[in-house]
Amino acid sequence: MLWIAGAGGVGREALDVALAAGVGVAGFLDDRLAGGEVRGLPVARPAALAPGTPYLIGIADPAVRARLAALLDAAGGVATTLVHPRAIVAPETELAPGCLVMGGAHLSSSVRIGPHGQVHYNATVGHDSRLDARVSVYPGANVSGSVHLAEDATVGSGAVVLQGRTVGRAAFVGAGAVVTRDVPPATTVVGAPARPLPPTPPTP
Known part of the structure; x- marks a missing residue:
């Protein structure tokens, strides 16, 4: 159990x-x-x-x-990996132990997802993409083909990562953002096209 x-x-x-x-x-x-x-x-x-x-x-x-x-x-x-029966996992796609794939998710051909990765409901991951350990793809997000999401990266709800981009380690793509260029590690990007979130000014 x-x-x-x-x-x-x-x-x-x-x-x-x-x-x-x-x-x-x-x-x-x-x-x-x-x-x-x-x-x-x-x-x-x-x-x-x-x-x-x-x-x-x-x-x-x-x-x-x-x-x-x-x-x-x-x-x-x-x-242990859990995959919803209404998710689509294409041939040659590999899920490491501990992955969670929710209903309506679509993992295309030759995708690799590292340990403890999460692809939430109605999210898509395109062909030949590599998601390292503990990556999260939130509901309705679209990760295009040949994308690399480094470990601990998160793609927010409804966001889009365009073909061939890299999202660095522990980076966060905000909800609805469109990633048109690589995202540096530990950076939060928002908007369309996605830009780094300005630093919060110090409280007086």
């Missing part, structure tokens, strides 16, 4: 994927809600995961995903 790390919005959406795919879920792992129930399932602390138990991380924040994956792997957990 699968345990889902995170009992918030993405965790509950992961449960929806599991139910649609016929995958049994034992409960959630969440320090904040441990001891209670969510959607009728028990919530335990992540440290309680038994060795050899399958898990999936249902949390949007890549940094938190990295921390939890390290904790759960050290405890002997087994990262």
Whole structure:
């Protein structure tokens, strides 16, 4: 039986994927809600995961995903991939352990997605794209062909990344943005065409 790390919005959406795919879920792992129930399932602390138990991380924040994956792997957990039956995964596409692919997502030919990646509902990823560890593609986003999303990068809802672009490590593409040029690491871009978000002025 699968345990889902995170009992918030993405965790509950992961449960929806599991139910649609016929995958049994034992409960959630969440320090904040441990001891209670969510959607009728028990919530335990992540440290309680038994060795050899399958898990999936249902949390949007890549940094938190990295921390939890390290904790759960050290405890002997087994990262497991969940794919909604209404998602399309084309031939020669590879999903590393721990990936979450929601309903309506379309992964085209020869895509590679690294560990603990997330492609949310109705998002698309074009042919020959490479998504490194813990990348998130939010609902309705469109990642064109031959794109490279470096580890911990996020593409926001309804955003578009044009053919052949690179989005750097831990970069964030804002909702509805159109990426026409490479995005440097640890940069937030917004708008169409996408431009770096101006720094917030210091509070007087």
